[in-house]
Amino acid sequence: MTDILVLANEHVNRRMAGPSIRSFEFSRVLSADGHRVTLASPFPSDLPPQPFAVTTYDASSLPALLADHRVVILQGWVMERFPLLREADVRLVIDLYDPFPLEVLILFAKEPLEKRLEAQRDSIRAVTDQVRDGDLFLCASEKQRDYWLGWLTAASRVNPLTHRQDPTLRSLLDVVPFGVPSEPPRRRHPAIRGVIDGIGEGDLVVLWGGGIYNWFDPVTLIRGVEIAARRLPGLRLVFMSTGHPNPEIQTMWTQVEARRVAGELGLLGTHVFFNESWVAYEDRADWLLDADIGVSTHFDHVETRFSFRTRILDYFWSGLPVICTAGDTLADDIERLGIGVTVPPESPEAVARALVELAEDAARRRECGARSVAHAASLTWPAAAAPLRRFCADPRPAADREPGLARLPVPFTPTRDDVAGAPEAFTAADAPPPRPGLPYRALRSAYRGLPSGIRRSKWFSSALARVLRTLGRRGERRR
Numbered sequence: 001m002t003d004i005l006v007l008a009n010e011h012v013n014r015r016m017a018g019p020s021i022r023s024f025e026f027s028r029v030l031s032a033d034g035h036r037v038t039l040a041s042p043f044p045s046d047l048p049p050q051p052f053a054v055t056t057y058d059a060s061s062l063p064a065l066l067a068d069h070r071v072v073i074l075q076g077w078v079m080e081r082f083p084l085l086r087e088a089d090v091r092l093v094i095d096l097y098d099p100f101p102l103e104v105l106i107l108f109a110k111e112p113l114e115k116r117l118e119a120q121r122d123s124i125r126a127v128t129d130q131v132r133d134g135d136l137f138l139c140a141s142e143k144q145r146d147y148w149l150g151w152l153t154a155a156s157r158v159n160p161l162t163h164r165q166d167p168t169l170r171s172l173l174d175v176v177p178f179g180v181p182s183e184p185p186r187r188r189h190p191a192i193r194g195v196i197d198g199i200g201e202g203d204l205v206v207l208w209g210g211g212i213y214n215w216f217d218p219v220t221l222i223r224g225v226e227i228a229a230r231r232l233p234g235l236r237l238v239f240m241s242t243g244h245p246n247p248e249i250q251t252m253w254t255q256v257e258a259r260r261v262a263g264e265l266g267l268l269g270t271h272v273f274f275n276e277s278w279v280a281y282e283d284r285a286d287w288l289l290d291a292d293i294g295v296s297t298h299f300d301h302v303e304t305r306f307s308f309r310t311r312i313l314d315y316f317w318s319g320l321p322v323i324c325t326a327g328d329t330l331a332d333d334i335e336r337l338g339i340g341v342t343v344p345p346e347s348p349e350a351v352a353r354a355l356v357e358l359a360e361d362a363a364r365r366r367e368c369g370a371r372s373v374a375h376a377a378s379l380t381w382p383a384a385a386a387p388l389r390r391f392c393a394d395p396r397p398a399a400d401r402e403p404g405l406a407r408l409p410v411p412f413t414p415t416r417d418d419v420a421g422a423p424e425a426f427t428a429a430d431a432p433p434p435r436p437g438l439p440y441r442a443l444r445s446a447y448r449g450l451p452s453g454i455r456r457s458k459w460f461s462s463a464l465a466r467v468l469r470t471l472g473r474r475g476e477r478r479r
Helices: 018-032 062-067 083-087 100-107 113-133 142-154 160-165 218-228 253-264 281-289 302-306 310-317 329-337 348-359 362-376 386-393 416-420 438-448 458-470
Strands: 003-007 036-041 053-056 071-075 091-095 136-139 173-175 204-208 235-239 272-274 293-296 322-325 340-343
Touching (some): 003 018, 018 071, 018 386, 062 083, 083 113, 091 113, 100 113, 142 173, 204 218, 218 235, 218 348, 253 272, 293 348, 310 322, 310 362, 322 329, 340 348
Parallel strands (some): 003 071, 071 091, 091 136, 204 235, 204 293, 322 340
16 A cells, blocks of 8 residues: 555646546545545645545645655646655656646737746746656656657656666656546436526537637637538537636636627527536536537647547547547547547538538437447546556656666756847847846856755755845746
8 A cells, every 4th residue: 555645736626627637536546446545735625525535735734744645646836836845755746647838828829928938938947847856757648748758858857777767668657648437427417408598308419518728719619500500400509617617717718709709690598508607527427418419629739739638538438429620639539430520620611511410410429429438438547547556556766766866967947048038039029128148147057067966955945046036036946
């Protein structure tokens, strides 16, 4: 038995988004394996009693939690917020299933350039801090694994020690996709038909099964529904959730645009419906089982190539045929296995054709749904988490993290100067405010020449912070 601490990055509640669902399901699987598991969130939880402990953590309580556990699983911005994790005597599992340096390119796409550069710099630094110190890294697909192998190579984690331990590097970085429950979905009460005004038993319900984020393209879907509805008067598109269960997450511009376009086309309340609240995790089966088709549309950008659209797994789990934009890992599976129809990005006409094809061919919908269920059987959480389960059964440090070994230097550590420096990279109108570069470059050069033990010490971090504040870099930390 291993003592395992799962540190969630967001709220772990009845209403939770993908990152917290992943932390919750990891905790369930590892607890079922007989480990003593604690799931900790920065926020109080309203979950009912679980077979594992559920608690909160902050800077004051985290040291005691770390002292009581042997393995720590974390994701997102946790290490950025709590750098003491780097010095803890634990085995660190870093979950990289969400490549957020690519995500922030989309999240901040409409912000001023300076804010976009700052967000990108912060995300790169957060990932760099994680890849320095993990013992095992997880990602969601083989495409993602190629991406993260590049990061690990740049951070000196692909080296003779880790290669000698395992030439495939699977013991350093392995694929743990999102999963589905082992048990089939069960309806507890109606959710859509006869509940939402304007949707009846005989209508064709097309379900958007999650939030509306900036990397999605709901407008193309809505315009496709407007075209298809001329032939399918009973077509009903339902957005299962708007907003986000974390109140700190800003309203996405795509959500605002989706409502605007649906209103302008006269579809609100007739062919397009927005559920105003976030559906609880245990209630989502009621919505899925009330639908005829699951749908997901997105733009064509770099985030798409490495994404893993977790809501589509719920469509598989509930046996729905799927219409989605081509270009990501799960779209490839849908095409290969005949689970539905993939469409080119930003083509309302293609979306409309796909809707009409599936709407008018009930036999094809049933066939696609059967393949969907069959595929879900191979994607259960216990199966998906197999590499993590193996590690937790016998947790060992990575080959280059054995006690007593000096850390290999990271060849490149991103700083504000690295991101915003070269004036020739920007037009005069877009250029960030100039910063005096010489003191920071000199400081960085001296810093990199110090032994890692000094750089990692708390007293040095404190002294460095004071120096940076003196130079006008208030609040910024460098390791």
